[in-house]
Amino acid sequence: xxxxxxxxxxxxxxxxxxxxxxxxxxxxxxxxxxxxxxxxxxxxxxxxxxxxxxxxxxxxxxxxxxxxxxxxxxxxxxxxxxxxxxxxxxxxxxxxxxxxxxxxxxxxxxxxxxxxxxxxxxxxxxxxxxxxxxxxxxxxxxxxxxxxxxxxxxxxxxxxxxxxxxxxxxxxxxxxxxxxxxxxxxxxxxxxxxxxxxx
Numbered sequence: 001x002x003x004x005x006x007x008x009x010x011x012x013x014x015x016x017x018x019x020x021x022x023x024x025x026x027x028x029x030x031x032x033x034x035x036x037x038x039x040x041x042x043x044x045x046x047x048x049x050x051x052x053x054x055x056x057x058x059x060x061x062x063x064x065x066x067x068x069x070x071x072x073x074x075x076x077x078x079x080x081x082x083x084x085x086x087x088x089x090x091x092x093x094x095x096x097x098x099x100x101x102x103x104x105x106x107x108x109x110x111x112x113x114x115x116x117x118x119x120x121x122x123x124x125x126x127x128x129x130x131x132x133x134x135x136x137x138x139x140x141x142x143x144x145x146x147x148x149x150x151x152x153x154x155x156x157x158x159x160x161x162x163x164x165x166x167x168x169x170x171x172x173x174x175x176x177x178x179x180x181x182x183x184x185x186x187x188x189x190x191x192x193x194x195x196x197x198x199x
Contacts, residue, residue: 045138047126051171054122057142058166061159064151067144071133081155086134090155091116115152119181121165121173125149146170 047053068074068081076086091113118124129145131137140148150165159165159173 045130047122049120049122051122054167055142057146058164059143059147059150060164061150061154061161063147067147068151076134089152115156117177119175119178121170121175125170
């Protein structure tokens with residue numbers, strides 16, 4: 001009988017605490033506020049594989065090589081993307097860089113070159129735009145980001161030097177290792193998990 005009474009009290013307490021009236025009357029301690037729509041838009045900068053979210057702009061490798069020096073990229077990544085203290089941006093062995101399979105350890109045999117290993121060129125653009133230059137992240141314009149992306153893709157022989165990258169052309173760039181990644185299966189929310197999925 002005692003456990004039944006406890007269960008009833010716990011159920012009533014959780015219903016009361018979870019109610020909107022309780023949430024409105026709970027103390028806020030004067031910390032924080034709801035973000036404005038403009039603040040949410042400013043943080044919503046993710047670029048997907050289709051490039052729908054890409055801003056207007058354009059750039060070429062010839063413009064990118066100038067920016068690579070002007071913006072200080074050579075200080076971390078070295079001239080032509082090799083030899084600096086930061087990650088290499090150009091493969092020493094060409095496009096035939098193996099991708100480690102699941103469970104394999106990553107050793108020096110595997111070069112981790114973003115402009116080569118990324119399955120989508122939009123991922124390269126997205127990373128440069130949000131995370132570079134170090135210490136001044138998010139300060140590159142769309143045109144500068146297109147140009148730097150074009151330069152890195154050219155360095156790794158993914159695109160020709162004179163190709164113009166923009167909102168329409170960037171998602172169409174065929175990345176060397178795109179087919180090496182597992183394709184996601186079709187799955188919709190509130191449907192059963194995939195057969196054989198362990199969780």
